[in-house]
Amino acid sequence: MTKTAIITGISSGMGHAAALYFKENGFEVYGGARRMNMMQDxxxxxxxxxxxxxxxxxxxxxxxxxxxxxxxxxxxLINNAGYGEFGPIEEVPTEKARRQFEVNLFGANEITQLVLPVMRRQGFGRIVNISSIGGDLYMPLGGWYHATKAGLDMWSDVLDMEVKQFGIRSVVVQPGGTDTEWGSIAMETAKKNLEENSPYTKLVDKISGSLDSASNSRMAGASAEDLAKLFYRAATDIKPKRRYFNSVGDHAAVIFSRTMPNAYRALVSRFI
Structure with missing residues (x-):
């Protein structure tokens, strides 16, 4: 019997690549995004x-x-849709912060609540929640984004404990550095969220410069196709793990931030 997957946020990036990869590997794929013109292919x-x-x-x-x-x-169900609302916590409007939660966390919950009764009747199902190593790591200007990803991680863990009895598992994928324009887009958003004559302008410029330097000096991160394969593994592993990482480096960074929080904060502080 052909398996069926629902994937959110498939108009670009890893969601787009995942939709194609699941289809190529025999799944019937249903999905959506806000931009219909980006899904013609x-x-x-x-x-x-x-x-x-x-x-x-x-x-x-x-x-x-x-x-x-x-x-x-x-x-x-692949809960992939999400975005980053970057900017100083003091200056990001509360309505924008609220929308960040609506998309990154509450939207995932909304679709999951609709899918769970179907999976319970079937007696099986897999919910794959696309978080980020930014659910454990953090940097200035990303407060609301990090909060949503940390929340998604905890939400998924609780959900997994509740639904395992029905043959359903909820797991988390935590991508790290990606070969995309994500960092530059995040910094553009941060600049747009600055108030006139903001006291945080220098901080935004400094972090933006640090991200540009890091991007130019390191090898490209994971491609959308790499992450699509990781999504697939998380969705089809017979014995699923709680967390999936694309690289040993991503996993090590999360362990470092969890086990040595003061050292992690000191490291980040060197770049601001």
Missing amino acids: LAEAGIHVQELDLTDKISIRQLVDRTVKEAGQVDV
């Missing part, structure tokens, strides 16, 4: 695409209902 590849806004309950329900009606089951 996915539709041509046989992926069932539709507009999806994780802050809109109706939009979320339409995707789940369509999947169940047409495929009859949901084997895998």
Whole structure:
């Protein structure tokens, strides 16, 4: 029997690559994103695409209902959609911080709550939550982003303990450095969130410069295709792990931040 996966945030990056990879490996794939024009190639590849806004309950329900009606089951849910609202905590408007949680955490919860009854009836299912090593590591200006990813990690762990009895598992993928424009986009967002004559302007410029230097001096991080394969492993491992990392370096960084928090803070402080 063909397996079915729902993947959110498939218009670009690792979500886009994951949709194609799951399809290539025999899954019937349903997914969505806000930008329909970015998913034309996915539709041509046989992926069932539709507009999806994780802050809109109706939009979320339409995707789940369509999947169940047409495929009859949901084997895998990949909660991939998310973004980073960077800027000084003092100056990022609360409504923007709230939207960050709505998309990165509450949206994942909303679609998961709709999928779980289906998985319970089936007696199996896998929920893969795409977090970040930024759920454990942190840097100035990323307060709201880090808070959502840390929250997603804990939420997934609790969910896993609750649903394991039904043959369902909830796991976390924590990507680290990626071969994308994510860092530059985050810094552009931080600059947009600065108030006029902000006392944090120098901090934003310094961190932006540090990220540019690091990007130019190191080898490229994981590609979208690398992470798509990691998503697939997290979704199909017979004995799933709580956490999935793309590299030993990513895993080591998380262990370092957890076990040596003062040393980690001192290291980050050297760059600000």
